[in-house]
Amino acid sequence: PGVALMSCTQAALLLIFATAVAFTSAALQPAVELGGFARCQARAALRRAAAPPRCSALAAPELDQSRRLAFDEFLSQFCGHFDNLEQALEDRRAGRPPREGGGHEHIHCHLQPLALERPAVLANYYFNGDPARPFRQRLYTLQPTEARRSAADGEIRMQIFRLAEQVEAKLRAASGDAAAVAWDAERDLAEELLIPGCDVFWRRVGGHFEGEMATASALVHSPLLGREIVVTDHLHLWEGALWVNDRGCGTDGTYLYGNTRDVPYKMDRVRWSSHRGEPVWEDRRAA
Template sequence: MIRTFVLLALLAAARGAPAAAQPVGGPIEKDLALFLDWFPGRYDNEQQVFWEPELKVPEEERHERIHSIFRPVTAPAFGDHVFYVEQFLDGDPSKIYRQRIYAVSADAGANAVRLKIYTPKKPEALAGAWRDPAPLKALRPSDATTVAGCDVLWRRQANQFLGSIADGACRVKSSRTGEDIVIDDDLVLTDSEIWISDRATTPEGAYVFGNKAGVPHKLKKVRPFECWTAVLRGAKHGDSGEGLDDWQFQRGGLLHDQGGELKLTTDETPARAIRLKLRRVEWPSGPNRPSLTLYVHEGDAKRATSYGWGEADAERLGINLRWLQASCTHAPERLWE
C-alpha cells in the first residue's frame, strides 16, 4: 500500500513538472546554437603560407594568404542570424576579393544548418562594414543576388561541422569570362579554425580555380593584441642604449596572432621603419611546443632582427632590445577594428 502511494506521488510530480525543465528545440536547433557560437570571428592562413616553402610544397600547389571575416550583424530582412563577410589577400584590407551576406538557419528537413549566400549588388558601398555594420541594417534581399543550389549545408560530426554544396548544383556565370562554371565547396569548422576548399570547373569538368592539390586553405581564428612601443632615438640594434634617454612612445597599436603586423615610423631624420609581427607558431612536425612569438623587423627585411616568445595562449608578451621595447596584451574587445 505504501509503495503504491509513493509511486502515484512520483507520477503526479512528474506530470506537474514545469515546462522550463523540458528540452527546448530539437538536435538541429542545438547544432545551430553551437555553430553560431563558433563561426563568428576573423581567420587567417598566414601560418599555412609561412610553412609551405619549408615543407617544400611545389609552388603551383602553394596557397595564397587569405583573411576571412565573419561578423554577426543586424539585418532583419535577411533573417535572425546574419553575417557580413569580407575576405582579403596578403594581410592587406585594401585587397578585398569577396564580400557576402550570409543568412544562417536550422533546416530540420535537411538535418543541417543551412547557410544561404547573398552577393551585394553594390559591394564597394559596404567595404569595411565589418568595422561599422550600421549600413547593413537597412539592407534587403533585393539589394543582393543569390543563386539556387549554392547554399552550404553544415552538419555536425563529433566536435566539428562539415559544410558542403550539393554536387553540381551551384552553377554561375564567371565574372571574368562570362562562361558558365560549376562551384564546389567543402569546409570544416571547429571552435578555432575554418578550412575552405572552394573550387570551380567548367560544366565539362575543366579546371577553373582552386588548389590543384586539393588541399584546403587552413585558416586559424585570430586573437587581437594591443601594443605599446618605445624606440630609443639615435640608437640602433646592438647598441646598449647607455647614456641615451630620448624615447619615442606610442600606445594603442593593434595586431593579431596570425601574422598580424604593426608598422612604426620614427620621427628621426632620416626616419626609420620598424615592423612588429605576432605569430602563434605551431610546428607542422617534431616535438616543439606551440609558442606565441613576437618578431622585430627593420625596413623591408624579411628576416627578423630579433624575436621573443612565450606560451602559445599567453595574454601578454613583451620584448626589450635596449633600443626598442614593446609590450602586447590580448585585447578581445578590439576584434572588429
C-alpha cells in the same frame, strides 16, 4: 422623508461612483499592461543597441532540443577572424607555390554577425592580410532546417548572397568594417543577389561542423569573369579553425581557382589588432 430621500441619493451616488471606478479600472488595466510591455521592449532594444553584434539563435519554437543547441553552438563559432598564414608558409618551405604549384595563397577570412531579420554574417576574404584588398565579399544567412529533414542531411541551411555595388564600395572604403554600412534586409537579401544552387547545409560531425552543398557541384554565372563556372564547396568549422575547400573551373574543365591537390585552406582562428596604423598579428589563436 428628507432622511429617506438623502439615503436614496447617497445610495445612487455611491452606485454611480462605484460604477465609474470599476469602468475606469477596467479601461486603464490594458493600457498599464501595454505600457509595461512597451517599456520592456524599449529596454531590450537599448540593450541590443549598446551591445556589439553577436550571433544569436532565432530558432523556431518547434525545433527539437538537440537541433536548437547545434544552431546556438554553430552561431557562436561562425564569427571572428581566421587565417592560414602557417599553411602558406609551410607550402613555401616545401617548394609548393600557389595555384598550379599545388600550394595555398595566404588568405584571411573575417566573419561579422549582422542585425538583419534573420541570423546573417558578412564574410570578407582577402589575400596577404590586407583588408583593403578583398577578393570576395559575401553575405550568408543562416537558419535551422525543417524538423522533418534528417540531421545527417544538414541541420543548418546557409544561403549565399552577393553584395549590392554600393555596399561593396562602402566596405572597401572602410577596410571591410560592417559598421560602415546601414544594412537593410530588403536591399541586401534581394532575390537577385542570391547565388542559386549554392546553398550550404551544415551538420554536426563529432566535435565540429561540416558543410556541403546539396549537390556535388553547381553551375554559377561569375560577373567578374563574365562566364559560367562550375563550383564545388566543402567546409569544416571548429571553435578554433575554419577549413574551406572551394574550387572553380570552366565548363570545359579549365582550372580557375582553389587548391589543385584538393587540400582545404586551413585557417586558424586569430585575433587582429592594429599598431601605429599598420595591421599586426597577436596570438595565433584567440583565448
